[in-house]
Amino acid sequence: MSGSAVVVGGGLAGTLAVGALIGHVDTVTVVERDRYPDRPVFRKGVPQGRHLHVFLSGGQLALEKLLPGTTADLEAAGARRMEAPRDVITKGANGWQRRYHEGKHAVVSCTRPLFDATVRERVLAEAAGSGTRVEVLEASEAIGLLGSAERVTGVRVRSRDAGHAERDLHADLVVDASGRASRAPQWLAELGRPVPREEVVDAGIGYSTQMLRPTEPFDMAVVVQPRPDCPRGAAWAPVEGGNWLLTLSGARGQHPPTDGSAVLAFVESLGESHLVDNLRTSDAVSPPHGFRDTFNRRRHYDAPGGVPEGFLAVSDAACTFNPIYGQGMSVAALSGLALREALADGGLRPGFAPTAQRAVARASDTAWLTAVGADRPYAQDTDATPPGLAERMQTWYFGRLVDRAAIDPVVGAAFRDITHLAAGPSRLLSPVVALRTILLPRGAGLAAMPLRAESATG
Ligand SMILES: Cc1cc2nc3c(=O)[nH]c(=O)nc-3n(C[C@H](O)[C@H](O)[C@H](O)COP(=O)(O)OP(=O)(O)OC[C@H]3O[C@@H](n4cnc5c(N)ncnc54)[C@H](O)[C@@H]3O)c2cc1C
Structure with missing residues (x-):
């Protein structure tokens, strides 16, 4: 030393x-x-x-x-x-992800x-x-x-x-x-x-976060991801002291409000009645704070x-x-x-x-x-170079994989390994993951927010 x-x-x-x-x-x-x-x-x-x-x-x-x-x-x-995915309930472009005990992340x-x-x-x-x-x-x-x-x-x-x-x-x-x-x-x-x-690579996302205290807390985080038809999202998660943080996000032109009276309307625009109900029955602990960079x-x-x-x-x-x-x-x-x-x-x-x-x-x-791969399609590219074949194939593969991950425990496990930064991207190209991604139907996630976890992975 x-x-x-x-x-x-x-x-x-x-x-x-x-x-x-x-x-x-x-x-x-x-x-x-x-x-x-x-x-x-x-x-x-x-x-x-x-x-x-x-x-x-x-x-x-x-x-x-x-x-x-x-x-x-x-x-x-x-x-x-x-x-x-048991306690982190996520809605992506193809619906709600299944909830089950995986015991890994x-x-x-x-x-x-x-x-x-x-x-x-x-x-x-x-x-x-x-x-x-x-x-x-x-x-x-x-x-x-x-x-x-x-x-x-x-x-x-x-x-x-x-x-x-x-x-x-x-x-x-x-x-x-x-x-x-x-x-x-x-x-x-x-x-x-x-x-x-x-x-x-700037997808132009704006953030706004408010601390809340719900009257009936539930023990899970809820994430509604922005998607092409609704470039607005929300993440709602418990923190210490019985409080919850509600972070709203939106792409350019859809930035979430920093005025407390406008938060409910933004959440209503996501079309998720549970989030709206939770917000309605929560007390505000702080005003919403914005973040743009x-x-x-x-x-x-x-x-x-x-x-x-x-x-x-x-x-x-x-x-x-x-x-x-x-x-x-x-x-x-x-x-x-x-x-x-x-x-x-x-x-x-x-x-x-x-x-x-x-x-x-x-x-x-x-x-x-992962961040740049997901954001590139939304970024305003100043040199406007059209994506090449390799990038288009990557986008196509990743899009299918994200959809399968919501419903398929094998693809989902690989996806979580990457998004939790516990494995490198090559994990997404392992033969079993690639075959399931390419050959099985894209499939739809759950239509309604799963309030209970499944008893086994199925
Ligand atoms: C809105 C938002 C939400 C986020 N959510 C998440 C999340 O959910 N999960 C996650 O993992 N990450 C999240 N991040 C990212 C995370 O906040 C950062 O990656 C993390 O803070 C980086 O830590 P840092 O120490 O590098 O920088 P910082 O935490 O910003 O700390 C920098 C420190 O340097 C000091 N400093 C700056 N300049 C000087 C100077 N000239 N001299 C002396 N001191 C100086 C500052 O006072 C500060 O203490 C989020 C970021 C943002 C903006």
């Missing part, structure tokens, strides 16, 4: 990066713009924190490897666990502030029992990188307290975990490095020459997803694990940054392919 690291951003990815660095470096300094609240409540630095955040089973597996026991901490703190649902606070507590406890000294600089903003085009050697930091004092923090490794608004591309350009290539964006720091020595970008700072697929936190956990594994393979060493960056990029590959 030797060397020092600075982590820019003490959100979820930054905290998980600290978890990965513990035991591999002597010191870690976290630079966080906000002050942490003394209890789990919304803070400005994580503006998406008011919205529904589910944690997928692929993320849970990674988190348990990185920080064993954290999922149990989350549940002890009040997070709800719902098994899929579950989502964990709680408010984002509770999630972050629980993970942070676990990481700080791990740090206390390790040989790594972790220091957290709150109300401190990173404003640039130190070093040269070849090697980053630290961060310039400005205090947000009176006086706005600036200072340099030197380190062997700088991890950018400053989220969607990361300014690292400009900072690298200031050192004379090329800006990483960016891919953006939902584009998928990947910065190719992993390309040859993409990062200088001593610099690494993780999670949203490198790759963000349309949140409708609920992947970002799981990718943060998978990235944290990838960083830990890269460190375990020889610690900080020459060539570490590009190697670790490639490993972190691989950790987001499945999420990127």
Whole structure:
């Protein structure tokens, strides 16, 4: 164990990066713009924190490897666990998905502030029992990188307290975990490095989320996905404290309201009477809050020459997803694990940054392919290149597969492995899945929302 690291951003990815660095470096300094609240409540630095955040089973597996026991901490703190497809009831383009016990995947649902606070507590406890000294600089903003085009050697930091004092923090490794608004591309350009290539796929989805307290809660999450004939959707899931989050979504021109009095009409437009009844009998705990920047964006720091020595970008700072697929936190956990594994393979060493960056990029590959694959048909493509044969075949195959997954336990199991980030996309091409997808009829899902689970998989 030797060397020092600075982590820019003490959100979820930054905290998980600290978890990965513990035991591999002597010191870690976290630079966080906000002050942490003394209890789990919304803070400005994580503006998406008011919205529904589910944690997928692929993320849970990674988190348990990185920080064993954290999922149990989350549940002890009040997070709800719902098994899929039994307790996560989904309506797609061809109707409602069957509900049954599969025993493989579950989502964990709680408010984002509770999630972050629980993970942070676990990481700080791990740090206390390790040989790594972790220091957290709150109300401190990173404003640039130190070093040269070849090697980053630290961060310039400005205090947000009176006086706005600036200072340099030197380190062997700088991890950018400053989220969607990361300014690292400009900072690298200031050192004379090329800006990483960016891919953006924007389906133009808008979000609005309200916290509610239903009078008759039911123990499951309900997801109504947007579809071509109704580009509006809803997700309704329990969180801690007997509250529920209702997240509404809509494509361009169909964005959900942020005016509380208009929420009911939007939900009515989905044509799902259960959701309408639940909303009618719930008390509003918060007003609806909107969110618009939902584009998928990947910065190719992993390309040859993409990062200088001593610099690494993780999670949203490198790759963000349309949140409708609920992947970002799981990718943060998978990235944290990838960083830990890269460190375990020889610690900080020459060539570490590009190697670790490639490993972190691989950790987001499945999420990127699924989110972008699903969003591309809705994206306004500025160069308007018509899709080639391969892309059209992929869209055709994926469309059939999604429909079969709603009714077919074999195809459904493969689909859940991917959408929960527990397997790579090749799982969807296994012979048995491909044959069932191509040869069996597309089929319709259930016409009505299944209020009870089936007793066996059938
Ligand atoms: C509406 C919405 C809903 C979502 N729903 C889900 C979901 O259901 N499931 C899921 O897995 N993911 C979801 N996501 C994605 C998830 O929120 C992100 O992937 C996740 O927050 C990424 O974590 P992060 O630490 O990279 O960034 P953030 O959580 O944004 O944290 C960034 C941190 O960096 C700090 N910071 C920023 N700049 C600086 C600076 N210059 N100096 C110092 N500190 C700085 C900020 O204060 C903050 O603490 C959703 C996203 C949105 C927008």
